[in-house]
Amino acid sequence: MVVDSMPFDGMFTHAMTKELNTALVGGRISKIHEPFQNEVVLTVRSNRKNVPVLLSAHPNYARVQITTGNNQNPPTPTNFVMSLRKHLDGAILNDITQYTNDRIIRFHFNHRNDIGDQEILILAIEIMGRRSNIVLYEEKSGRIIDTIKHISSDQNRYRLLMPGAQYITPPDQGKVDPFSSEAEQQLSDLQSQFPNYEVLAQEILNKFQGFSKDSSLELAYRLINRPDSNTFKDYLDEYNHPNPTLFIDQKNKMHFSSTANSAFETVKSNSFGSLSELLDSFYADKANHDRVQQISKNLIRVVKNELKKNINKKKKLQKTLDNTEHADEYRIKGEILTTYLSQINRSMTEVVLDNFYDDNKPIKIALSNQLSPSQNAQKYFKRYQKEKNAVIFVGEQLDLTNQEIMFLENIETQIELAKPEDMSEIETELMEQGYMKPVNNKKKVAKNKKKITSKPEHYKTSESTDVLVGKNDRQNDQLTMKTAKKNDYWFHTKDIPGSHVIIQSDNPSDQDILEAATIAAYFSKAQNSSNVPVDYVRVKNIRKPNGSKPGFVIYEGQHTIRVNPDAELVNKLRQ
Template identity: 60%
Template sequence: MAFDGLFTHAMVNELANQLKTGRVAKIYQPYQGELVVTIRANRKNRALLLSSHPNYARVQITEQALTNPATPSNFVMSLRKHLDGAILKDITQIDNDRIINLHFSHRNDLGDEEDMILSIEIMGRRSNIILYESGSKRIIDTIKHISSDQNRYRMLVPGAQYITPPAQTLQNPFAAKITEFTELQKEFPNYEVLAQALRSKFQGFSKDSALEFAFSMVTSSNVDEAITNYLSQYDASTGFIYDAPNGKLSFSAVQPVLTEDKNVQQFNSLSETLDRYFYEKVQRDRVQQRGHNLIRVVRNELKKNRKKLKKLDQTMEQTHFADTYRIKGEILTTYLSQITRGMTEIELPNFYDDNKLIKINLSNQLSPSKNAQKYFNKYQKEKNAVKYVTEQISKTKNEINFLDNIETQIDLAKPEDLDEIKVELENEGYLKKNNNPKKRVKPVKSKPELFKSSDGTTILVGKNDTQNDRLTMKTAKKDFYWLHAKDIPGSHVIVESNDPSEKTIEEAASIAAYYSKAKNATKVQVDYVPVKNIRKPNGSKPGFVIYEGQKSLKVTPKAEIIQQLMV
């Protein structure tokens, strides 16, 4: 299902139970279009995430650690001025629409009490977060400014009058009478047709939630009870992630019935459900947003080096004629007496091939000896080229492997991991260093990803070359176990045990496969070996190691296993 009006109704109930009467402790904007308001309620700080992202717009309490930028945005400055220390008096929903209003009470600089509303409109690409005065409805600021040129119905800019989106002519299902539902059910006994009728009359039904509701009505022996039970589920704080009938992963506030039970995961709250559902989707988007320059540089360098390697391979193919040049030079030297100046070609016995005749092209401007010398010069040139091209091919392949590995690391990274990747690219000369000590920001030393196996063994994963080197060569004990996807870019994985169980090794191998370039493959071969068998060659690039005495196993990387083991 989607974040529809019904899910919004359930989320408002959950947030009200946990946050109402709480005090605003912190406000920051970790990413474009996203806001975090930390509210202290019931002696606990809770991070309320408000997102106006076109694809991931939502409101939830998040357990994810989101970074607080050093420089706050203008929108955050406005919010801090009017909401810092404010009391959250209420959380409401407009009818059954996807609009949530957070009602705050705050004292201004003169000590007068002000009532403010922070409104979150969850409407796809038109999603927005708006702060306005409760009484006058004067807009203080919005996370996205919408001028009259963009929307003639209403402006969303500081100083303008806040107007709600155009009201729908549909009924709020939570305020409707049961007979209004039963009459529809009698008119449309087929649940798929009934679902369409529900969406045309009642507000807030997505396609999936309408199908679920309609199915529960037509399959129940007591329709009134089925209606009451279905709608009452949205007052409870629980959540589900499941495989929808269309094959896509989906989430819901109620137990889905149009799917296999084995594909349903239940969570303790809606916020926990959304954290799990959006974890990888949003993470990738944040990395793309923050690391777009790194991605562009790496892809351009990869393209350039692959093109260079192709040309080098073609050059190497041409050097295969080197021995032919030498042979022709030696034959000409042997039969100089049979060659006269002005000849353009000659056929002579090839004593390297049973004296079979070989045709040799000559320059009519050169003497016989100079013609022979010309072939010896070509031979020497090609011979020298072989050595040079071989070195260049090796160097270019190393560059491609390094950049391929960096591309994989960016794909697997969290936004906070990108700073170390940037430094690595600077150190390797792919990015220009900022030599101004005042402007150069030292990256925070990031930590490896932490997992716990089924038997409680700690498993650590390095997500960039700096982490990999630090984890494998400095942090890990020599009798711990090291894992890596075989012959492909990926993370170093450390099992903190000198005698891990087979189950732990299998789980660690799944993690190693997932944190590699082959994360979407069905079978990935993973090597594992004690850390003492790992060596780093002198002068090798960050993250590169060699090892011996390894064992291998094949595993299938699965995101659900990774999430279950993640701490």
């Protein structure tokens, strides 16, 4: 699936502004935090509910929406958050407006300053790709209080975005606001000049404010195929009464829209109850993945380096083990020499004798003329013993190295599947296992242990059976070896790194088993594969060897089922 880089355009901003007004205006700010870089969450107490609002100036995912995501509150607030808390904590949200039809949403707050006077502050969210920003400024004076990204005159000569500077809106592009009175006539003129809808779409994009490629194509398609005087008015009205839709086109690209789709040949589409729910679905996985990559750069580097080191070690050990396969030949030669000592002279450098281990076939044995016949035999016995000891040692080292590789591949998979809030637990595990050594290791580990409060994820099958999923090795061990009952069923992808999954039932139905196996396949390295083998067995048949790595268990008496990972089903079953 390719997620299209469709912008949060001015038309969508128009619809979102209305949705936010309905849900938030009149509410009071009760909490402010910055869970991730360039993203702020305001919790608005409105209609007796706490409503979290995400304001994002992310270069790829800039947007404004009500969010249902579990956004963590970092222990140390940023300077921007401190400024917002100082000026907006407890402030009343009077209005939410859009600047012209541009991608700028302004939150208008009523706030009392330090001396108790009422003042209006505006929090402007500029949704403009890599130039996206969040700016808090005074309405009356236009003085900037703070910005989430400070932009100096060296970076932008047109306007300075720094505390104390005068707030200036982005430069006007000279385009027509489609909601203005002159828009309909100008569009009609374009329509008569450009009867081809793709050419007309480009003209709309060039001359009207707030259109993206997708929205201009949609309007042009309707104008050409539905030549009615009300087509344009109906189209605009859909942004006042949106139909939030996520759809996949024939090129397997995913798009989001606040209106019905006509211009694209759709393979699949989903409707949502609100624009915010639509954006949660569109952005959640991709944005989370990028956040995890950003947070976990150091962890990924450590894991990849350790994996490479252990894979090379395994190759060397395997080569050594292969060389010891001839150990028995040394023993046989020693015994043959011992049997035929009387036929060997000290001056000989080799001898051909009957091999009584192989139907008395002749065997050539190399000798040292510096040693006696008996010493030559002992030399072969010593080489045999050395190789035999090496087989035991190398075999043990190979087992340990394989365990290291399995552990690291499992950690690698956990990072790929993790949410940002899961990363501290994975980091702690790597420190405890000696892969990472912070400057003050003991304090860092202790600090991270205190942070760990996450629990396995909870799902319910379509038949209402509880399913728990461990998201890291610590959770896996706790879930399998302590939380689960002996007659519960345990699921794990066969010979593939992944999460431990528990069905909390001693008699799950076939549907329960199928869905739990699908969850296990989804939370594994084979998430993007098909026909994935998943083992399942009662918990009482699982044991953890002493001294084994976190998350490692052995089991017997399992059954195996093959399933296809299904993100839609997993999200549906999530509690």
